[in-house]
Amino acid sequence: MNEYAIIVAGGSGSRMQTETPKQFLELQGKPVLMHTLEVFMSYASHLKLVLVLPEASIPVWQDLCKMHSFHHPIHVVSGGKSRYQSVKNGLMQLPQEDSLVAIHDGVRPLVTRGIIAESFATAKAYGSAIAATPLKESIVEVAGDSARSIDRTRFRSIQTPQTFKTLLIREAYEQIDERHALTDDASVAEKFGLTIRLIAGSYENIKITTPEDLLLAESIMGTKKIRRS
Amino acid sequence: MNEYAIIVAGGSGSRMQTETPKQFLELQGKPVLMHTLEVFMSYASHLKLVLVLPEASIPVWQDLCKMHSFHHPIHVVSGGKSRYQSVKNGLMQLPQEDSLVAIHDGVRPLVTRGIIAESFATAKAYGSAIAATPLKESIVEVAGDSARSIDRTRFRSIQTPQTFKTLLIREAYEQIDERHALTDDASVAEKFGLTIRLIAGSYENIKITTPEDLLLAESIMGTKKIRRS
Numbered sequence A, B: 001m002n003e004y005a006i007i008v009a010g011g012s013g014s015r016m017q018t019e020t021p022k023q024f025l026e027l028q029g030k031p032v033l034m035h036t037l038e039v040f041m042s043y044a045s046h047l048k049l050v051l052v053l054p055e056a057s058i059p060v061w062q063d064l065c066k067m068h069s070f071h072h073p074i075h076v077v078s079g080g081k082s083r084y085q086s087v088k089n090g091l092m093q094l095p096q097e098d099s100l101v102a103i104h105d106g107v108r109p110l111v112t113r114g115i116i117a118e119s120f121a122t123a124k125a126y127g128s129a130i131a132a133t134p135l136k137e138s139i140v141e142v143a144g145d146s147a148r149s150i151d152r153t154r155f156r157s158i159q160t161p162q163t164f165k166t167l168l169i170r171e172a173y174e175q176i177d178e179r180h181a182l183t184d185d186a187s188v189a190e191k192f193g194l195t196i197r198l199i200a201g202s203y204e205n206i207k208i209t210t211p212e213d214l215l216l217a218e219s220i221m222g223t224k225k226i227r228r229s
Helices: A032-043 A055-067 A083-092 A113-126 A166-175 A185-191 A211-228 B032-043 B055-067 B083-092 B113-126 B166-175 B185-191 B211-228
Strands: A003-008 A048-053 A075-078 A100-105 A128-134 A138-143 A146-150 A155-165 A196-200 B003-008 B048-053 B075-078 B100-105 B128-134 B138-143 B146-150 B155-165 B196-200
Touching: A003 A032, A003 A083, A032 A048, A032 A100, A032 A113, A048 A055, A048 A083, A055 A075, A075 A083, A083 A100, A083 A166, A100 A113, A100 A166, A113 A128, A113 A155, A113 A196, A128 A185, A138 B185, A138 B196, A146 B185, A155 A166, A155 A185, A166 A185, A185 A196, A185 B138, A185 B146, A196 B138, A211 B211, B003 B032, B003 B083, B032 B048, B032 B100, B032 B113, B048 B055, B048 B083, B055 B075, B075 B083, B083 B100, B083 B166, B100 B113, B100 B166, B113 B128, B113 B155, B113 B196, B128 B185, B155 B166, B155 B185, B166 B185, B185 B196
Parallel strands: A003 A048, A003 A100, A048 A075, A128 A196, B003 B048, B003 B100, B048 B075, B128 B196
Antiparallel strands: A100 A155, A128 A155, A138 A146, A138 B155, A146 B196, A155 B138, A196 B146, B100 B155, B128 B155, B138 B146
16 A cells, blocks of 8 residues: 655744744754655665645745755645645645655654654554554633533644544545634544544654744753664 | 742753752753742732752852842752652741742753743632643553553643642642652642642743753754744
8 A cells, every 4th residue: 555645844934933944944964854755765665755835935945945955756745725725735735545644843853763664554454543642731621701621631742743544634625614624634524534543653743933942852862862862 | 818839849850961959050041940030020020939948958069159149039048859758848938928929940941931920820710720731752651571552642641840739739739649649739739629720831941951852952042033033
């Protein structure tokens, strides 16, 4: 069964208080997005990669690839106005065949090969596999001016990869309107009637959306190098 | 109206894979707990501080105070077997008077004077004030082997300080059994019938429970110093 990964890198950089979109910010001397792609490439040589970028960022990305001698057969697709549209554009590039597709945020470079492998294996068996972690902090549900305590053990914080049988998630994106999607692919799949299956993500698999996240990623990567040597 | 703060530092250090309890780990050359206490002391000189420590940690703390020339009028109380018991021990030290008390985790050194001030002001007006932030990640609710998407905008992740009118929270802790408490003071207050009022916490107000958290705190503090200069 063919395996694909759609890496979604649609950020404009506004939350980072910087001109550079966050997927292009440097992490240990290399754009965040290159780290992310490299983890997927290291998972399996047969994996086919689709990278979704905002139209305006494509030339910037091409320059960065030259600068960093990053030459890999990655299919680049231009994104839409929202994450939903960008993922949909990516999905429409895939052949209509019985395959698997992992959808992953370009700004999560600390995903591991282990998580990716588990994700494909679970999606193959059950149709979907969503990386998730227990909640670290207590949560409350807001009700007007006050709030109500909630047992956090009932909930999971969800990450990417979110992996599916390609034909199912393609059809879900064709049939489920953007207005019915929450923030991620799991909600589109669920609205379409698919069962959402969770796998263990990792607290280190952070999404880089603030300057502090970038510092944390640097720290985690530093720690990892020390551990490996 | 008198203002108190109970700083709860009950950790044994097991999650940090280290012998040193996490509240004593060094952050920029000083134990995490000292940073936390200093933010509260900088908020107002009239604030009265109660520090709850595990019995076995009290001599260690006294040595650290000597080593770092940290001499402040802080009332040290020995903790209980759980966070619930430790907070209760702290509350029982406070006089039976119409005052306010902020309960705060010893391992959240990045709280700000602004959050503390807002917390006391809101608790004075409404009886309670719980620092909270919007959820950064999507969440799902677990149901057996599968999961259900949830609209995360309905929820908040909660932090400390959790500030209350002293007489109310004391009575809540006297009447509400530990088995009915979830993980924090807000849940005890709520079970007792108090209305939970939220204030804006901060994503930087992290709880230091893993080695990565300590690195992140170092990074945030480094960034702050640069910003200030």
